[in-house]
Amino acid sequence: MSNELKYLSERAARGLLNRRSFMGRAAALGATTTFAGTMLASAVMAAGPVKGGTLRVGIQGGSSTDSLDPGLSTNATSTQILRMWGEPLVELAEDGGIDPRLASEYEASADAKTWTFKMRSGVTYSNGKSVTAEDVKATIERHAGEESKSGALGLLRGIVSMSTDGDRFILELDTPNADLPYLLADYHLVIQPNGGKDDPTAAIGSGPYILKSHEPGVRHVFEKNPNYWNDDLGHAETVELLVINDDTARVAALQSGQVHMVNRVPPKVASLVGRMGGVKVHSTPSAGHYVFIMHADTAPFDNKDLRLALKYAINREEMVEKILFGNGTAGNDSPINASYPLFTEREQRTYDPEKAAFHFKASGHDGSVLLRTSDNSFPGAPDAAQLFQQSAAAAGITLDVKREPNDGYWSEVWNKQPFCTSYWGGRPTQDAMFSTAYLSSADWNDTRFFNDGFDKMLLAARAELDEGKRKAIYSDMSTIVSDEGGLICPMFNNFIDAVSEGVEGWRTTKGFDLMNNYAPLKMWVTA
């Protein structure tokens, strides 16, 4: 690498040379565009974040019905809002581990039943009050309470008692749970003064930003919290979230320079957007998956051979190619993929019309099978249903596809009809995913999967602190779901975000889209 090129890239990183002239001069020195671009990016990272400026985010999901109560946050916009003004006790690290946040350290008793969190000292809320262990206790109490409507309620079952001791918060569980910190990293659980019991929608927290203007479904403006303790978060002086639900409008806003970053770029246009100048598309693997779910206790799907026949009759690679446009990975009929901390590879089930025909014959089922779908069950679901219909037809299985209306799909079809399309956003740990949808007593057992052995293994893994043993148990559990269960999981979808040249600092992370919603906090404005 020539010294001149290096010199130029450092100048460009400090803003003394604009990107276009840097690229031009790099080309004159014989560097390829890709190489020059990589050099510039690493020089910018090395130069470190630039403070100040206004960072604008075009974000999908917000609606005029949104509440500021952290417990009621359901969509990508309200999740992002929580990240701005609030902080959880611990958080998901970029590589999928756990980082302390409002707790400076934490430890578990040997049986993983008692957990102690030590509060970071000197942290204050935006109203000037100190963050205390009492507030943490009150927050968890509010989300886990009888009357709670919180989205985190399901994660917080099994708490026996909570207490505080000075700057320590102590939590006791009825059964051991090695994953407790992952559950407390849930985005709903931002710590509020007195747990938000006085006014859950006050938006007063200890986060890097303070909410200045709030128009649900339209626009949210945040200003830097001058007393924020962590210099690594919150580089821009002002952050503006513009709710743009129309896909085309969101991409156009990025193209026209009105926003610096957008989430949820439609897979169909992702590669086209990536080819435009001045915009970079980031396609990040996630735990989210698109599924076809059968009720394993309802005829005709109570027949294991029929379930297997359908599992062999779907072409997973084709779905990744045609529905996700390559922005994803093939599923293996288990809700778990490499995004999970304790994942191990299993043998991949593939499209096999002969096996499908064999099992279909063995099931003794006569006639066609009815599959229900709708546009909002996942993007491209009706198309995916038709692909499934064709690949199944090659195995002699007739699928009837019934298109249901979007309105009421989640209340009238999903979890009610025996065979339909749906999606899952994924959970931080295997335990949380299995407990949410595959345990016999799960809240959303949408495949009606009842398996005693599986339930026992889940509890055993929860109490096990030895990682190797837990990995083995979880792998076996995935195999059981895949062979016995009612889940057909053809694909895991990527999160597709796009950022403009005007911001720097993107890193690939686990969790949700926009760098697990940390992009507006960890990226900085350069132009």
Place this chain on the structure above:
Amino acid sequence: MGPMLKLLSQRIALGILLLLAVSVVIFSGTEMLPGDLAQSILGQSATPEALANLRADLGLNEPAYVRYFEWLGGLLQGDLGTALSNGQAIGPQIGKRLGNTLFLASTAAVVAVPLAIFLGLVAVRFRNRWPDKLISGATLASISLPEFFIGYVLIYFFAVKWRLFPSVATVYDSMSFLEKLNAIALPVTVLTLVVLAHMMRMTRAAILNVMQSAYIETAELKGLSAFKVIARHAFPNSISPIVNVVMLNLAYLVVGVVVVEVIFVYPGMGQYLVDHVSKRDVPVVQACGLIFAAVYVVLNLIADIVAILSNPRLRHPK
């Protein structure tokens, strides 16, 4: 003025009656929606006790006609009710959105109506010559294209390529009036293109109709210029059909702009209604439906009244 007043009060009474009928239709329509309201609010995880409590809270145990009259009573006192999704009063929320929608609609109207009438007059003046054909061709082309297509084409050129106007038309309180106008430049252009043709063609047709009359010939024989004949003699006599079509298009600008609001991310009534329909927030949907109906009825009422006032035979009956 006696018969005039009678005519007007008849019209207004008819409008009120129509609104009442609409309120019945809206109420029974939302009543017929499948699924239990309490269940759709609480979702999958609802316990039977919570469902029973919520049903009692919402008054769902009362017969439908009782609830209708309670709703109507509230409306007459200016109380639109409470949104189910966030528990806030509907009135102030809708007020802001309605204000935005009216701002967009009136700006579009201020541009479109004079332009349409002027183009109509020009088309008559040069009828069957190239200006007439050009105006007709261009406006018909713009009305034939779907509005989302025009919207995206404008975004591509004016926002992405040339960066003249923003593609996102979000407006908020701290913006100055000029900033707001800049923000809504593209949606206003789309709306203008969509409503222009209808009004312009109607103006042209109505005036051409009058131009056949004997008194126009007299005016021409008096030696008046062609444009003066049209503007002074023909136009006043064709006001009533023109006002009718203008009002229809104004109503469209208020209630029919959902697609444009979505494309340009404009925080108006349409987007607000769509958000609440998807959450089954029935009181909001009812309130929006009634407001839209009221806009239609009132604008049509105005059209009728103007038609009456502009017609000397109705103004001075024998």
